Amino acid sequence: MAKGSFKRRRHGPRRVKDASIAGTDWYAPQWLAAALLILILCFADALLTLTLLGHGAHEANPLMDTIVHDDGRSFVAYKFGLTATGVIVLIMLARVRAFGLLPVSLLLYGVLAAYVWLVTYEFIMLRHAVPGYF
Numbered sequence: 001m002a003k004g005s006f007k008r009r010r011h012g013p014r015r016v017k018d019a020s021i022a023g024t025d026w027y028a029p030q031w032l033a034a035a036l037l038i039l040i041l042c043f044a045d046a047l048l049t050l051t052l053l054g055h056g057a058h059e060a061n062p063l064m065d066t067i068v069h070d071d072g073r074s075f076v077a078y079k080f081g082l083t084a085t086g087v088i089v090l091i092m093l094a095r096v097r098a099f100g101l102l103p104v105s106l107l108l109y110g111v112l113a114a115y116v117w118l119v120t121y122e123f124i125m126l127r128h129a130v131p132g133y134f
Contacts, residue, residue, distance in 0.1 A: 027091055027094065028094070028105075031094055031105060031108060032091075034108050034112050035088075035091060037115075038083065038087055038108075038111055038115055039080070039084060041116065041119050042080055042083040042115065043076070045079070045122065046075065046079045046080065047076070048119065048123065049122065050072050050076075051126060052122060052126055052129060055126075055130050056129070057125065057129065090105075090108045094108060
């Protein structure tokens with residue numbers, strides 16, 4: 001049995017110059033929680049978007065607008081895949097400082113906050129677009 005999962009060697013970089021992707025073999029559990037919440041909210045966003053479009057709304061993002069009208073399943077898969085890829089990159093770079101100032105882990109929490117706001121906004125739009133839906 002591999003001991004690497006239970007006896008991690010590095011929780012952070014040994015030297016300042018090692019603050020890169022390969023500088024650690026352990027990632028904070030709160031980053032996993034944030035990543036899972038982002039992916040759940042991404043899926044909820046996709047479903048709410050499809051529901052709102054079914055009730056006459058229009059997609060504001062021009063890139064997603066071309067995808068959403070082709071097929072709902074491909075839209076959800078594409079959106080989820082893009083978000084999952086972005087989340088993985090953010091976690092891999094979480095200990096690195098963006099622009100030398102801001103830890104990338106804060107960007108992960110910023111994405112989470114944006115998704116919470118977006119899904120809340122879509123619920124409010126759905127409540128107003130379809131009276132009695134909730």
